[in-house]
Amino acid sequence: xxxxxSFIRSQKRRFPLKVILSYIFDWIVLxxxxxxxxxxxxxxxNRRPFSLNDPNISFPFTExxxxxxxxxxxxxxxxPAALVAIVALLFVPGATVPKxxxxxxxxxxxxxxxxxxxxxxxxxxxxxxxxxxxxxxxFGKPRPDLLARCIPDLDNMDxxxxxxxxxxxxxxxxxxxxxxxQTSKSKLRxxxxxxxxxxxxxxxxxxxxxxxxxxxxxxxxxxxxxxxADQNQPRDHAAFxxxxxxxxxxxxxxxxxxxxxxxxxxxxxxxxxxxLAPFCLSIFIAASRWWNFRHHGFDILFxxxxxxxxxxxxxRYYHLPIQRGAGWAWGARSSDRAFWAGVGxxxxxxxxxxxxxxxxxxxxxxxxxxxxxxxPPPPMGPPPNHVAHRPTNRTMEYDAGYGNGxxxxxxxxxxxx
Numbered sequence: 001x002x003x004x005x006s007f008i009r010s011q012k013r014r015f016p017l018k019v020i021l022s023y024i025f026d027w028i029v030l031x032x033x034x035x036x037x038x039x040x041x042x043x044x045x046n047r048r049p050f051s052l053n054d055p056n057i058s059f060p061f062t063e064x065x066x067x068x069x070x071x072x073x074x075x076x077x078x079x080p081a082a083l084v085a086i087v088a089l090l091f092v093p094g095a096t097v098p099k100x101x102x103x104x105x106x107x108x109x110x111x112x113x114x115x116x117x118x119x120x121x122x123x124x125x126x127x128x129x130x131x132x133x134x135x136x137x138x139f140g141k142p143r144p145d146l147l148a149r150c151i152p153d154l155d156n157m158d159x160x161x162x163x164x165x166x167x168x169x170x171x172x173x174x175x176x177x178x179x180x181x182q183t184s185k186s187k188l189r190x191x192x193x194x195x196x197x198x199x200x201x202x203x204x205x206x207x208x209x210x211x212x213x214x215x216x217x218x219x220x221x222x223x224x225x226x227x228x229a230d231q232n233q234p235r236d237h238a239a240f241x242x243x244x245x246x247x248x249x250x251x252x253x254x255x256x257x258x259x260x261x262x263x264x265x266x267x268x269x270x271x272x273x274x275x276l277a278p279f280c281l282s283i284f285i286a287a288s289r290w291w292n293f294r295h296h297g298f299d300i301l302f303x304x305x306x307x308x309x310x311x312x313x314x315x316r317y318y319h320l321p322i323q324r325g326a327g328w329a330w331g332a333r334s335s336d337r338a339f340w341a342g343v344g345x346x347x348x349x350x351x352x353x354x355x356x357x358x359x360x361x362x363x364x365x366x367x368x369x370x371x372x373x374x375x376p377p378p379p380m381g382p383p384p385n386h387v388a389h390r391p392t393n394r395t396m397e398y399d400a401g402y403g404n405g406x407x408x409x410x411x412x413x414x415x416x417x
Contacts, residue, residue, distance in 0.1 A: 016335040023332075025339075026119060030126045037126070040133035046140030047177035047192045049162045052152055059293035061148035066288035072199055075281060076206035080121055083210060087217050088114035094327070116318040116329040121209050124314035128205035128307045129198070136193040144293045149191040150180035197295040197303030200286035204307025205314075207282035212315040214275040217327045223264035224323050282307075 050057055067075070093109045143149070152175070153160070163174030182188040215221060286304050289295045295303075319329045334350035341348050 018335050018339075019332055022339050023115070023119070027122070030119075030122050033130045034126045037130040037133040040137055043137055044189060045137040045192045048140045048142060049174040049176055050142050050146060051172060051174055052147065052154075052157070053172065054147075056296065057142045057144055057146040059144040059148070061145045062292045062294070065292050065294070067199060067285050072202060072285065075285065076203045077125060080206045080210040080213075080278070081118060084117040084121060084213055085114055087214065088117055091217060092327075112332070113329055117213060120213075120314045120318040121206065123317065124205040124209045124307075124311045125202060127314065128201040128310040131306060131310075132196055132198045132201045132303060135196055136198070139195045140192045141195040141296075141299070143191050143194040144296060146191045149182055149187055150177070151182050152179045153181050194295050195299045195302065196306060197286065197289050197300045199289050200295070200300045200303035201307035201310070203282040203285035204304045205310045207278035207285075207311075208308055209311040209315055210278040211275050212311065212322070213319075214278070216315075216319055216322045218267070218271050218275065219327060220267045220271045220275045221322050223266050225260055225263045 089110055092113045093106060097106060157175065157179060160175045160179035161173050162176045164172060177188070177192070180188055182191075282304075286300050289300055290297065320326070331349060333348040337345065337348045337350075
């Protein structure tokens with residue numbers, strides 16, 4: 001059996017049927033939630049009583065919205081999904097792929113990044129839509145253009161009084177929605193769905209997620225320095241650290257010493273502008289609901305914050321932190337934890353396990369492990385002002401691979417998995 005055949009078979013074992021079914025079930029759950037959110041559209045919301053002389057609900061009805069629903073779907077759903085696909089298929093896995101890497105492995109990484117990119121986007125959109133639709137029906141808050149939708153029956157207004165004092169001006173009383181003569185049930189029903197703003201929440205969920213995705217893939221972040229045990233030395237802040245021979249115990253390496261200012265750099269501005277463009281578009285969509293008289297200010301702000309929370313949470317649910325993840329998504333679940341991890345296990349990834357060709361792991365590794373209550377906890381940590389760094393299991397596995405005579409092809413293929 002040649003190396004390529006054994007490698008392809010090993011890749012097939014990486015995604016057992018149980019793991020595949022678990023991700024299919026994730027999509028099924030999202031589809032069910034989306035259908036429930038769609039059903040909310042046809043349910044009669046609570047209709048809060050209102051005053052006929054309330055200026056906050058006396059705005060005209062805008063026939064032609066700046067961002068109608070069909071355009072919202074294109075900008076907040078289809079556009080992010082298309083850009084995620086383009087980036088995943090064209091720019092992944094990037095320039096770090098060793099020469100001679102099998103195309104099957106490259107495409108496997110592309111398709112995985114595409115899958116979790118879409119799955120995170122769907123999670124952000126569906127969760128924002130589900131909560132928005134449910135809250136709209138629960139609160140039943142009148143829109144700014146409610147009276148224009150309502151067309152109240154002023155000749156029989158006394159029949160519909162539900163609040164206020166009898167001695168007050170009739171226009172200062174509160175009336176039920178039964179006073180409305182609007183023949184379009186959907187138009188009147190939508191008039192009591194001001195809080196929160198659906199356009200704001202969906203635009204933030206889809207477009208802010210896209211901004212985070214682009215920032216992750218193109219490494220657009222505030223420059224940072226990776227913590228190290230040799231940090232905060234005087235030479236780190238020197239203007240010319242390589243010339244400070246007296247400030248280091250290893251003078252022969254002075255020419256290779258880098259100060260902190262040389263360990264990071266700001267990304268190009270055009271990449272920053274590209275990643276911020278979806279965010280700016282979401283702001284425009286949310287603001288359009290204000291001048292179209294569809295929502296009150298608080299409705300727009302709350303809806304946008306809710307969509308923002310859904311986008312950030314969904315992105316981090318499937319992707320590594322932007323500053324530390326090098327643009328990658330989290331790996332797949334392990335087969336024994338595809339649907340359930342249980343108590344005493346940390347996360348849903350497979351516990352670190354080194355192959356025989358890479359050497360045996362240390363007994364006290366830092367990777368995820370089962371918690372044993374009979375084993376006493378380790379010391380709380382090093383003394384203050386001291387940074388202790390131990391190699392992670394991934395680092396030990398990588399070093400052990402070459403240290404035990406592993407070939408470059410085998411070790412690098414193991415890393416890319």
